[in-house]
Amino acid sequence: MSRKLVAYFSASGVTAKVAETLSEAIGADLYEIEPEVPYTKADLDWMDKQSRSTIEMNDPASRPAIAGMRDNMDDYDTVFVGFPIWWYVAPTIINTFLESYDLTGKTIIPFATSGGSGMGKTNERLASSCKGAKLIEGKVFNHSASHEELAAWVDGLHI
Numbered sequence: 001m002s003r004k005l006v007a008y009f010s011a012s013g014v015t016a017k018v019a020e021t022l023s024e025a026i027g028a029d030l031y032e033i034e035p036e037v038p039y040t041k042a043d044l045d046w047m048d049k050q051s052r053s054t055i056e057m058n059d060p061a062s063r064p065a066i067a068g069m070r071d072n073m074d075d076y077d078t079v080f081v082g083f084p085i086w087w088y089v090a091p092t093i094i095n096t097f098l099e100s101y102d103l104t105g106k107t108i109i110p111f112a113t114s115g116g117s118g119m120g121k122t123n124e125r126l127a128s129s130c131k132g133a134k135l136i137e138g139k140v141f142n143h144s145a146s147h148e149e150l151a152a153w154v155d156g157l158h159i
Contacts, residue, residue: 004028007070008082009093011039011053014143015113018150019082022111025147026154028080033097036065046086057087060125063096070101078107078159085112085140088120095129103133107159110138 006028008019023030043052056062083090
């Protein structure tokens with residue numbers, strides 16, 4: 001059993017592709033964070049102030065429900081958490097995921113996909129959801145991140 005997990009939320013498939021590549025590159029298990037109510041295209045319309053994603057991201061206390069739990073989270077020392085950047089931070093469903101587990105003693109490493117923005121205030125917004133864990137500064141990747149690029153990033157973390 002791998003002591004590393006790559007958990008990811010992907011709204012459009014881009015983050016899923018990077019997460020799969022990362023999992024293969026570092027020999028980690030893979031887990032998809034699925035919303036209890038799937039996001040529609042209209043939900044993801046960031047230009048619409050009434051869209052679900054806009055409403056969630058405007059409320060820092062928002063915790064969208066997730067469809068299931070990883071039943072063996074205790075088996076992992078290191079959890080890579082992937083997501084698309086929304087409004088310069090992680091979507092609040094990532095907070096839901098992190099707050100669903102006892103993360104004491106684990107290392108949490110965010111990674112993201114974005115069309116052009118960086119990690120913004122991601123770690124600042126995730127820190128309170130990682131009680132007892134070591135939260136490492138994450139990195140943004142584009143959709144075509146290679147095995148080599150991702151493996152080199154993980155090697156450079158010295159975890």
